[in-house]
Amino acid sequence: MGSKYYVLLRDQVGLKNISRKAMASAIFIKKLREEATCPICLELMTEPVSIDCGHSYCHQCIVGFTGNQSSDTSSPGTFHCPQCCKPFQSGSLRPNKQLRSMIQTFKEMNQSMCNEHGEQLHLFCENDGQLLCWCCERSPQHKGHFTATVxxxxxxxxxxxxxxxxxxxxxxxxxxxxxxxxxxxxxxxxxxxxxxxxxxxxxxxxxxxxxxxxxxxxxxxxxxxxxxxxxxxxxxxxxxxxxxxxxxxxxxxxxxxxxxxxxxxxxxxxxxxxxxxxxxxxxxxxxxxxxxxxxxxxxLQLSVRKILKCHQVNVSPDPDTRNQKLLIRLNEEKTTIYPRYLMESQTSERWNDIICMQGHERFTSGRHYFEVEMGAGAEGAVGVCLENAPRDIDIVREPQSGFWAIRQRKGKGCSALTFPPTFIPLRNQPEVIGIFLDCEAGIISFYNATLGSHIYTFTKASFSHALRPYFEAYSCFSLLQTS
Missing domain, CATH: 1.20.120 (Four Helix Bundle (Hemerythrin (Met), subunit A))
Incomplete structure (x- = not known):
């Protein structure tokens, strides 16, 4: 009984001695850190320098301090110590090698010292993967853990x-x-x-x-x-x-x-x-x-008409948009449009005093092709226009107004509806005109569908609204349907 009591008492005394040593080490480390701390940035000094009064600072901190302060008016280049307010010259900064060496030693020592007990970290806990000192090993936190020397x-x-x-x-x-x-x-x-x-x-x-x-x-x-x-x-x-x-x-x-x-x-x-x-x-x-x-x-089939027909769609006139002087006749193969005076009430969508109308179809994307049979010596215009194109008689039919079309007139030949109109020299007046539209590319092209020859192309067109077929009929013409 006495022997066990002695061992217990010895261990308690040993722990007390370790605690006293740890406390003393911690106090020493604390004082050492205070000496090595820059009064300006409150961190361990970097490149410590001393001024005339003996106080030391980080080189960058004291240089920044002098840069932000006004020097003594009576003595240019003279500043006052941030701690004791004694004057010093900006050019009198002296590297403090002894303090720098002490700081380096402190950093190395601090890395190998226990922050809690101030003892050397010479043990490694396998359970927690931590470096320990002797005090840490005996603490309840690491009781029963497997430890080994570093x-x-x-x-x-x-x-x-x-x-x-x-x-x-x-x-x-x-x-x-x-x-x-x-x-x-x-x-x-x-x-x-x-x-x-x-x-x-x-x-x-x-x-x-x-x-x-x-x-x-x-x-x-x-x-x-x-x-x-x-x-x-x-x-x-x-x-x-x-x-x-x-x-x-x-x-x-x-x-x-x-x-x-x-x-x-x-x-x-x-x-x-x-x-x-x-x-x-x-x-x-x-x-x-x-x-x-x-x-x-x-x-590819080198017949342009066969190529174009890959994109062919059927178009039909929109009766609600036709001028009162136009008549529409339907059959299985084609839709015929011809001028004729009709006593009908007009709607807000009808064209005023111009013998024209829009197609029923709306084009907003993709490629589309349709054909109009004009006949020999026919007069009129075909193409596309914006759905909301102006309908007044005094509006010039041109791309800026929302019209992309070509017109045939007796004695005047064929012309594109630009401003001013662009004359198109043709050897033969086309009897069937093909209209090709590429919405994404902004292209509207016209072809002599019978010969497969190109007539005219509007390029770089910009469409703000849906496009619809556009027709002006001064004589009879037909919209051909796909079989």
């Missing part, structure tokens, strides 16, 4: 760290190869696109104006496909750059960790290993270089 714990974790570095380097090599492969894919894709562009351009340049429009249409789709896949490939490169950077940062962090002292090496070692192990190898989605926008011009 020297004994280091080799095992160094081996684990080396394995982690090996894994990261392996992952880095995979990403570097993936990046190289993707870069080569980008180069191959760009060459493939360039080759397809040259092939399409070469074949289309020898064809009619409409074929040139077809070229532009497919080039637009090809460019869009190119940008979409390039964007995905470049996103993959950016993703892999980020992964490579993440891996390099992890490797640098581990290399730096390996160069630390044993205590610094083990400080936060588990967190470091956990963080770098969390960098997963995630291969980005593969992007196929299969080209979807393909077009063989040689397979």
């Amino acid at each position: 020297e004994d714990a280091c080799p095992g974790y160094q081996e684990k760290l080396q394995k982690a570095v090996t894994k990261l380097k392996f992952k880095e090599s995979i990403y570097m190869q993936l990046k190289l492969d993707t870069t080569q894919k980008i180069s191959s894709w760009e060459k493939k696109i360039k080759h397809e562009e040259e092939r399409i351009h070469s074949e289309f340049t020898n064809l009619h104006t409409f074929l040139h429009q077809e070229e532009e249409f497919y080039m637009h789709r090809l460019e869009k496909e190119k940008e979409q896949k390039l964007s995905r490939l470049q996103d993959n490169v950016a993703y892999m750059d980020n992964k490579v950077e993440e891996l390099k940062n992890g490797i640098l962090e581990l290399d730096k960790k390996c160069q630390c002292s044993a205590r610094n090496f083990l400080q936060g070692i588990k967190d470091t290993l956990s963080r770098v192990s969390a960098i997963n190898l995630e291969t980005p989605e593969d992007v196929s270089l299969e080209l979807h926008t393909v077009h063989s011009v040689s397979e």
